[in-house]
Amino acid sequence: MKVIEFVLLLWLLILAVVDIRKGSFSGRNLVLAAVFFGLAMAAVCFLHLKDWKMVLGGGATGAVFLLASVVTQGAIGIGDGYILTVCGMVLGVYRIVLLIILALCFASVFGMFLWILKKAGRHTKIPFVPFVCAGYGVIFICSIL
Incomplete structure (x- = not known):
């Protein structure tokens, strides 16, 4: 299971760099x-290493961001929703909620920092995946210790 979580961390690191550089x-x-993570998690559930309800619940929690992307007409990126859905499948319900809270806190602190320095306003778009990656890094390191 830790191998899948480590692969997810590497994937998030790559996406964080892409999000910073391109924004999409x-x-x-x-x-x-x-598909890859879905199949991996199906195999994990089949081997009874993780409860399938936690996998589906985590994916559904991330899918809420997909719905939010549609409702906000793209103010929340649909890519962020896909990424959180994949993270939810791997992490399960409780840890995806923790990841979302950590990512939002990191993004809020960064946004306030930019606002104080007058580098950004209320409607400035900032990439979200680096904060998801940072939050996941915290969760991953804490799970190892």
Whole structure:
């Protein structure tokens, strides 16, 4: 299970760099990753290493961000929703909620820092995946210790 979580961390690191540089992702790459992690988690559930309800619940929690992307007409990126859905499948319900809270806290602190320095306003778009990656890094390190 830790191998899948480590692969997810590497994937998030790559996506964080892409998000900072380009501000968007290739939809095909996101779908391929979702299929890969979905199959990996299906295998994990089949081997009874993790409860399938936690996998589905975590994925559904991340899918709320997909719905939010549609409702906000793209103010929340659809790529962020896909990424959180994949993370939810791997992490399960409780840890995906923790990841979302950590990522939002990191993004809020960064946004306030930019606002105080007058580098950004209320409607400035900032990449979210680096904060998801940072939050996941915290969760991953704490799970190892």
